[in-house]
Amino acid sequence: MSVPDGSENASPGGPTTQPRAAGPRESLSIGELAKRARVSPRTIRFYEEVGILPTPERTEGGTRRYPENYVFYLEGTKIFKDLGFSLDEIAEVAQFALTRESPSERTRELLHDKIYQLERRVRVLKKLQSLVSEATKGNSSDSELDASLFGWISTSDVSDE
Known part of the structure; x- marks a missing residue:
């Protein structure tokens, strides 16, 4: 089964419960x-x-x-x-x-894993934001900017920052 927007396949058969409408249903x-x-x-x-x-x-x-x-x-x-x-x-x-x-144990595990992954991404983005902010203050040369931004990425385990 091909995915219309380039995403990966998922298992067929979905929920049949209609979402609750917020107000009049158009x-x-x-x-x-x-x-x-x-x-x-x-x-x-x-x-x-x-x-x-x-x-x-x-x-x-x-x-x-x-x-x-x-x-x-x-x-x-x-x-x-x-x-x-x-x-x-x-x-x-x-x-x-x-x-x-109530969520199944599998759903709970999935959501806990996603929370961990999202928290990790937030930490990485905050670190990157800090480095970019420092670089834009104009106190660094271009070579120092390259070293601080790309040096951090190449020497860090980004997934554990």
Whole structure:
């Protein structure tokens, strides 16, 4: 199964629970939802297949109709992907979020591991921000800038900073 946006494959079969609407429910076509969420209709269909999005309601003619709050789930999926979650992991978190059931041990472990990874990334980014900030103060020559920025990256175990 190919992924419309270059992501890795995930297991099929998604949640069928409809997300809770926040206020009146406006029903969107797949094209309208795609436009609002800035994804392709193909991506939406794929996310349904792999379990990230719940199965939408259909009209008598078989046309998919989506609650307006599906935009939130699509935007959340983009954020999770940017943070390094796989589509399988996003589907697992989506199932947990949609059902509001207690997380499974696997989901807990996944989320704890992701917290650790995100904290590590924050530490690395803060260190890099500090080095860039120092470099932009104008107190360093270009060679000192290169040494401080790239020296830190080449001599540090960035994953453990």
